[in-house]
Amino acid sequence: MGLSRREFLKRTAALTAASYVGLELPFTLHKEASAADVDKWVRGSCRLCGVGCRLDLGVKNGRGVALRGVPESRTNLGYLCMKGMLFYKVMGHPERLTKPLYREKKDQPFKEISWDEALDIAAKKFAGAVTAYGNDSVAYYGSGQALTEETYIFQKVMRGGLKTNNVEGNPRLCMASAVGGYLTSFGADEPIGSYADIEKAHCFFIIGSNMAEAHPVIFRRLMRRKLDNPDKVKVINVDPRVSPTSRIADMHMQFKPGTDLAILNAMAYVIINEKLYDEKFINDYAVFRMGKEKKQVDFAAYKKFLEDYTPEKAAAICGGNITPEKIRTAAHWFAKSPATMSLWTMGINQRKRGVWANNLIHNLHILTGQLLKPGADSFSLTGQPNACGGVREGGGLCHILPGHRLVKIEKLRNQVEEAWGIPKGRIPPKPGYHTVAMFEAINAGKIKAIWINCTSPAQSLPNADKYRKGMSREDCFIVVTDIFPTKTTELANLVLPTAFHFEKTGVYGCTERRSQLTPKAIDPPKGAKPEVWIVREWALRLAKELNDPVIKQCVAPFIGKEEGYELPKAIWDEYSQKLTKNRDNDLRGATYEVLKSMPDGVQWPAPTEAFAKTGGTVKKFVRGIDPLADKEAKDDKPYQFYGPAHKDRKLWIWLRPYKGPAEAPDAEYPFYLSTGRIIDHWHTTSMTGRIPELMRANPYAYVEVNPADAKRLGIKPGDMVEVESRRGKNVLPAKVYEGPIEGMVFVYWHDMHEDRMINRVTKDAYDPGSKEPEFKICACRIKRVSGPKPLKPYIVT
């Protein structure tokens, strides 16, 4: 009951004017953002999603007070979303961590210690683990939100100094399948085209992406393109859930979750059998391959393989509203439009067969020649602001070194060792643990010390309870660097406070291969330090502890540099000049000076400063546009595929059969569960949850239930519903809404409350190729537990 009878009588009888404590927000966004009374505007890029919006931070009295978009930027054209407009509120937040916190045992309370003590402890623990249990008993788990300089120096110390490839990062949870797809289909990671293709495309194929919420500013560009040319531009949306993205679609293909591989193969079947393919393009640039051994096959074999995926057969597999006619129409639109652009995100990547799904999208583009020409591209949207720039290019995963080099190739390892000036053979040849394996190794007690930077795996890992159990083991020493307390700091031994965006200098590389600099504009809160400083000081102590001069050598070029600007600049110079030299992500032209002079950033390849100043390469592989395509040209064809993974310099069309999800619904757990991101919040809400406007807009997660299912189960809007899988359960309020297909429920994953943390329910099965977990599909059952209940937003403090 809301109010007790006694309390009610007291209130009405007394009839006094007690003051009401409301949540008043005397706040006017537009007035604040356009306020001329800031001391200066400092140009940087947005801290949050992968779009890479350029924005100005308004600084007044040394504090960030407003954010506004940069109209000259080629990414956002001056536009921002609410998160991007409000994240300056994080900077001066009272809950910011400002003192290193330490506890010997995880059940003790934290006590504040000095930086000297903290770094000594971190060095002793890592050195102790290495001495007692070997080099592979330590690990680093980073983030697609760390600056490139940070990821680079962390992995340098881990690989070059501590001789382990246990370097991972949360991009494994979001981008790994896209990397696998690009490498296996095109031979080179990251998209060929740019956002600029949106304004030239005539057909959009949006599959497995709710870009209206997850990439709102890019979606706005796409929507403008569609609305300005309603008859000329077609939009196909392929998603088991009707999302805000579906609203502008001419055709929405709704299918049973996990059956999209059949749709994509069926579209290829239509393209082949109705002669919609581009024969010359295929003959010039493509080969067909199949299986683990990458066996080359011919066109006839591909045609025969597709016999299993006639539109009729596919429609029977897919269910939902998929009809053979729909598949045919989609294939015709895709193939016949003057330029088709595909866009996808986690619906494709976070899957048991994520790499295959990526391959099948690329197949459609290669078959129809919808690639490399203006407006045509197979474009994977990135989730995080620096997953591409820092982690994929900077060597932030267990199997790659900086500059798109594979760990297992000796020649490439030696190049890196030489650039770092460390002895040959220092970097071990075996890739380290991938994310799920890393946390499984913690569960098994194999990792004795781990450094978690700028991310919260305790909330973001699938089947989170299983891994939280391991992380709470006393024999695993956990260091966390972050700006706020999170679910992960709760499991840490040592918490180090770091500087936030605009409180340090560094580069973010967004979805379209664009590197953008964010300079230091304000001082961090007293006591918080930039990560690059922390790593340097830690490495120097490690060198002493382990008596190993090579560790010192790893940070030697950076000793004594000022941490706000000079230090990251020196790291960026080493990385861009030495390690991207002659690689496909050549960033030698993108020096800090050039990046600072650009309203947006530079798209690689950009081998010279003069070329970088033009903005870089808008389209890879095209002679006349991409300087590397000219340099690496082997014949006189207009397109040159110089990617490091394909020695034959061809695009590969893959024969990938249909495979369902790892866990399909059954009698016991009859529903599909899928998760996703909401526009107001970013990942685990450690930042956006502390912004009152955003928290009011979206205080907690809810479960979306199809009205037909809701009726059957007696669920009314707002009722509390239990979502249970074989791994865990949540209790959330219901939103009854024609969103998810019948038989499927959908939950947003940002909420930190134990009852609404959906990753306790999701499954940790992963793609055998990319090792990316299948967050998007698992089986669950739902039941109504009570009527509506008032809930409070939850934030760790």
Added chain:
Amino acid sequence: MAPVDAVARPFFSSPVSMNRLRPPGAVPEDVFAGKCIRCGRCVEVCPYHSIVPLDARAGVYAGTPLIFAEQIPCYLCMKCVQVCPTGTLRNITQDETRMGLAVIEKYSCITWRGEALCRTCYNVCPFKEKAIHLDQLRPVVDERHCTGCGLCTHGCPITVSPGKKAINVKPLFAQARVKW
């Protein structure tokens, strides 16, 4: 207790105004004060503390229930209409509720002004796609479905002036006249 602005009114004037709403199913304001016996059951049952009993400063309306939509909106749990002993709150369903109509101020709304992409009102609306839908990513209210619950007002990040957001609920239906 009721915020000051609700009670700084003449003795006989109704407190119902923009974002100051009667609970679901309320009879027209014309007869509300005469029908309501100030038993407080709706206040008592409301799990969200949305319903506030007015105090003496509300004159003849003292003790009647009011919702301050931008502070705590109505979550449409429909508990109050089930306990009202007099029928002042008629026993209606969620979708029949008409506490008012949400009206977007296009000159204040940050999305309509074209400055940023916000669709909080759309996201929080319990009748999403029906009561509020997006037209070119801009929110539009449909009066056929809007219940006037005030969730959008509560969520709206723009405060134009105290008590006023960029989307507000106007209690249009409370003004109906009752024929005697």
